[in-house]
Amino acid sequence: MFIVLEKIHRHIFSVFFYLILVLYNSRVCVFGQYLVEILEYTELDGYRAVAHCDATGANFGTDISTFLFGMNSVGCALPTEPPLACSDVEKPRLNSTSQCVVDFAVVSRGNCSFSEKAYYVQQAKPFGYQALIVYNFKGKSPNPMSGSKFAELIQIPVVMVKYECMQSLLGHYSAEHGYTVTIKSNTGYNDLIKYRFPFIIIVGICCIVLLISLLIYSRRKKAIQWINGYLKIQ
Known part of the structure; x- marks a missing residue:
């Protein structure tokens, strides 16, 4: 009986850790809730x-989903002056903005809160940025x-990207080279959220099964030990 229970425990542990591993790998593979897409x-x-x-x-x-269907969903990724956007901001001048209807600020984190950066780029002169991309x-x-x-x-969307993304946005794929940017939901992330709840239920x-089986195993083992001890006394 105990041999069977031990095998059950091993199987339950295997399934449990497998599910945890799958859930962790899913989280790692799709860590971004949104996508900054270069167009x-x-x-x-x-x-x-x-x-x-x-x-x-x-x-x-x-909200990004609301922003995506608005008139300002595509714009040019531009730096700010000053670069950290922790005070009053002005837009830099570009050689070519032929495809730019609106502008998205690309700003490093640091020196002030994210909401302060968003406020100053939103209030930028002569016209405010329509989104903030923090790297x-x-x-x-x-x-x-x-x-x-x-x-x-x-009143603008705010997202964070990796440092390497900033290098693309302001480098090879910059507005001066004729590229624009949009921010959209990551469908892979949404799928992960949708399927996470069933995973949590299974885990x-x-x-629960593991705890119940361990409790039964422990109680029976103690009972047998008590009986064996009692028989030895007799």
């Missing part, structure tokens, strides 16, 4: 995607952002 305009096809970056969102600002420090992955000062005043059931 190239062609007369034949219109806008077509040439590159994209995974991005995380913020708990303040405009993380070199070698760091993007992470979700929380607002503090000015958070309730933010929870496995945990």
Whole structure:
């Protein structure tokens, strides 16, 4: 009987750790809630995607899904002056902005809160930026952002990308080279959220079965030990 129970325990442990591993790998593979997509305009096809970056969102600002269907969903990725956008901001001058209807600010994290950066780029002169793309420090992955000062005043979407994404946005795929940018939901992330709940239920059931079987095993083992001890006394 105990041999059978031990085998059951091993199987339950195997299933449990397998599910945890699958869930962890899914989280690692799709860590970006959003995508910053770089677009190239062609007369034949219109806008077509040439590159994209995974991005995380913020708990303040405009909802990305609402923003995506608005008039300002495609724009030029531009730096700010000053670069960290922790005070009043002005837009830099570009040699070519023929495809630019609106502008998205590309700003490094640091020196002030994310919501302060969003506020200053939103209020930029002569016209405010329509989105804020924060890039993380070199070698760091993007992470979700929380607002503090000015958070309730933010009316633009805010996302974070990797440092390498900034290099693409302001380098090879810059607005001066004729490229534009859009921010959209990551369908892979949405699928992960949709299927995570069933995974959690399965893991929870496995945990319950494991605990019950361990409890039964422990009680029976103690009972047999007590009986054996009693028989030895007799």
